[in-house]
Amino acid sequence: MRKRNKSLFFRILLLVYIFLLLGTLAGGLAPYLDVSVLGYVQFLPVGLSFLIPLHLLAAWSYRGSRWLLLAALLGLGVSVWVGMKDYRPGSSDPIPEGDLTVVSFNVRTFEYQNARVDEAAELIRSLEPDVVCLQEFRNHPINEEEKADSYLARKLGMKYYRFVTLPVHIHGAVIFSRFPILKIDTLYVSPKEINSGILATLALPTGKVGVANLHLSSFHLEG
Numbered sequence: 001m002r003k004r005n006k007s008l009f010f011r012i013l014l015l016v017y018i019f020l021l022l023g024t025l026a027g028g029l030a031p032y033l034d035v036s037v038l039g040y041v042q043f044l045p046v047g048l049s050f051l052i053p054l055h056l057l058a059a060w061s062y063r064g065s066r067w068l069l070l071a072a073l074l075g076l077g078v079s080v081w082v083g084m085k086d087y088r089p090g091s092s093d094p095i096p097e098g099d100l101t102v103v104s105f106n107v108r109t110f111e112y113q114n115a116r117v118d119e120a121a122e123l124i125r126s127l128e129p130d131v132v133c134l135q136e137f138r139n140h141p142i143n144e145e146e147k148a149d150s151y152l153a154r155k156l157g158m159k160y161y162r163f164v165t166l167p168v169h170i171h172g173a174v175i176f177s178r179f180p181i182l183k184i185d186t187l188y189v190s191p192k193e194i195n196s197g198i199l200a201t202l203a204l205p206t207g208k209v210g211v212a213n214l215h216l217s218s219f220h221l222e223g
Contacts, residue, residue: 014068017058021075024048024055028078049083052076100209103129109138109171110148117148121155131202132156132176133213135195139163139172149174164198173213175200187214 027044055076062068103124110116124132142151149163158176164186165172173196175181180203187197197214 017054018071020051020054021058021071024051024075024078028082045082048079052079052083055079100131100204101127101129102131102133102211103127104133104135104213106135106215107138108136110140112138112140114142117142117152118155121152125156130178131211132158133198133211134174134176135213135215136171137163137174138170139165139174152176162198162200164196172196173198173215175211175213177202177211179204182208187212 023044026041027048030041030044055072059069059072059076062072105120105124107116107120110120120134137148139148141147146154149161153159153161153176156176158178160177160179160181161174162181162184163172163174164184175198177200181200182203183201185199187199195215197212200211200213202209202211
């Protein structure tokens with residue numbers, strides 16, 4: 001009886017591992033799939049690097065079975081491959097001269113603290129961007145003359161900016177630019193969403209360029 005229970009336990013473990021292995025393979029394919037087909041699969045690559053120890057353990061545990069060993073090694077290879085792309089050590093690649101530098105930053109309503117606005121300005125200014133896209137931006141009064149958008153524009157040295165928000169929410173999306181903003185389109189994902197976005201057309205010396213600042217949903221996916 002004990003032997004039978006032990007055998008059943010290991011079968012359940014094997015089924016769980018096969019399920020995780022299929023998730024690993026789907027996560028490896030996710031970047032090459034259309035989001036409209038299997039949207040939630042796009043979240044899988046984020047956790048694949050954490051499955052590396054599990055695949056190592058499975059490869060050692062199932063080393064007596066050729067097919068299970070190969071499957072575990074395949075899962076290990078996919079997890080390592082995705083992990084190396086997502087968590088590369090070292091600094092980011094240098095930006096070639098002449099490219100447009102864009103910084104995107106979720107400021108989380110500045111946590112309702114004016115000091116956070118100055119901290120964000122200092123961080124962004126150190127990156128020397130051409131365009132700044134902020135999400136969850138709360139356009140509250142900083143002083144008697146300025147709200148957060150005009151205050152931050154002055155701090156960043158970017159006189160071109162545009163802020164949009166949904167009427168029922170206190171935060172929205174804002175774009176700051178060193179270049180003139182020729183046109184603005186607002187993007188409302190769904191009436192039920194808390195998220196919005198801006199599509200801006202900028203006038204660069206080399207011509208027009210479009211920049212999209214989209215606040216992706218933190219809670220659920222809409223159509």
